[in-house]
Amino acid sequence: MLVKVFGAAVQGIDALVVTIEVNCSQGIRFFMVGLPDAAVKESHERIVSAVEHNGYRFPRKQVIVNMSPADIRKEGAAYDLPLAVGILASDEKIETGKLSEYMLMGELSLDGSILPIKGALPIAIKAREEGFKGLIIPKANVREAAVVNHLDVYGVENITEVIRFLNGEIELEPTVIDTRAEFFKEYTHFDLDFSDVKGQESVKRAFEVAAAGGHNIILIGPPGAGKSMMAKRLPSILPPLTLQEALETTKIHSVAGRMERGSSLLSQRPFRSPHHTISSVALVGGGAFPQPGE
Numbered sequence: 001m002l003v004k005v006f007g008a009a010v011q012g013i014d015a016l017v018v019t020i021e022v023n024c025s026q027g028i029r030f031f032m033v034g035l036p037d038a039a040v041k042e043s044h045e046r047i048v049s050a051v052e053h054n055g056y057r058f059p060r061k062q063v064i065v066n067m068s069p070a071d072i073r074k075e076g077a078a079y080d081l082p083l084a085v086g087i088l089a090s091d092e093k094i095e096t097g098k099l100s101e102y103m104l105m106g107e108l109s110l111d112g113s114i115l116p117i118k119g120a121l122p123i124a125i126k127a128r129e130e131g132f133k134g135l136i137i138p139k140a141n142v143r144e145a146a147v148v149n150h151l152d153v154y155g156v157e158n159i160t161e162v163i164r165f166l167n168g169e170i171e172l173e174p175t176v177i178d179t180r181a182e183f184f185k186e187y188t189h190f191d192l193d194f195s196d197v198k199g200q201e202s203v204k205r206a207f208e209v210a211a212a213g214g215h216n217i218i219l220i221g222p223p224g225a226g227k228s229m230m231a232k233r234l235p236s237i238l239p240p241l242t243l244q245e246a247l248e249t250t251k252i253h254s255v256a257g258r259m260e261r262g263s264s265l266l267s268q269r270p271f272r273s274p275h276h277t278i279s280s281v282a283l284v285g286g287g288a289f290p291q292p293g294e
Contacts, residue, residue, distance in 0.1 A: 008126055022066075231271070
């Protein structure tokens with residue numbers, strides 16, 4: 001039986017819909033095509049263990065999986081959940097009526113629990129753009145993705161919840177977040193505040209001028225003079241982020257996997273401190289698998 005399940009691939013700080021097509025037929029082999037990397041290919045072992053640990057049987061048939069578009073490289077373990085759901089649906093263990101309405105993403109543990117993923121926010125934005133009714137993702141990422149309005153976002157902890165939900169046996173409660181309230185709640189609260197600095201009046205004046213005028217600033221001095229201490233507090237005197245800037249900043253941190261568990265929207269300007277020996281490649285985020293850099 002041929003079924004289609006929908007996930008997403010993150011490219012840069014945006015997402016692209018990935019259609020996972022699964023067909024079960026007579027035979028005993030497992031094929032996966034569509035430019036999967038090593039982590040995606042290894043999902044077979046994780047899925048077998050997770051499915052059978054939760055009382056289901058991995059199909060003893062020939063299983064062919066195609067991840068479309070086939071010319072886009074699929075990376076990471078976040079495809080475990082849609083792959084598992086597609087395989088079980090193709091084996092008629094899951095009803096297919098709801099599969100076209102939801103996008104699914106999540107990494108599977110061997111016991112079937114669903115682990116956090118990177119890029120939950122851009123994936124949620126893409127799901128809404130493409131007209132999906134809802135998004136099913138790990139519980140740890142649910143607040144991050146629920147920032148997106150007009151999309152039902154469900155956080156799940158185990159693959160059994162997903163299977164029973166798709167079969168109509170249980171109902172899941174979508175997570176709802178007031179984006180503006182979440183944004184304005186924290187944007188004036190700083191763990192490191194410029195008002196904490198005592199003395200250093202000339203340096204403080206230079207920081208204020210740089211912050212007000214949008215200028216660069218260079219700090220020169222011996223270790224322990226307070227350069228890093230003051231630099232860390234600079235965001236507290238910068239103009240606050242707009243809501244659009246906060247969404248873009250959150251997307252970058254989401255893709256880079258720097259979001260704290262349970263966090264939703266970054267409402268403060270970030271401070272980064274790359275080491276002076278950092279390479280130019282690491283600075284811009286390049287390499288074999290490009291991601292946001294410093």
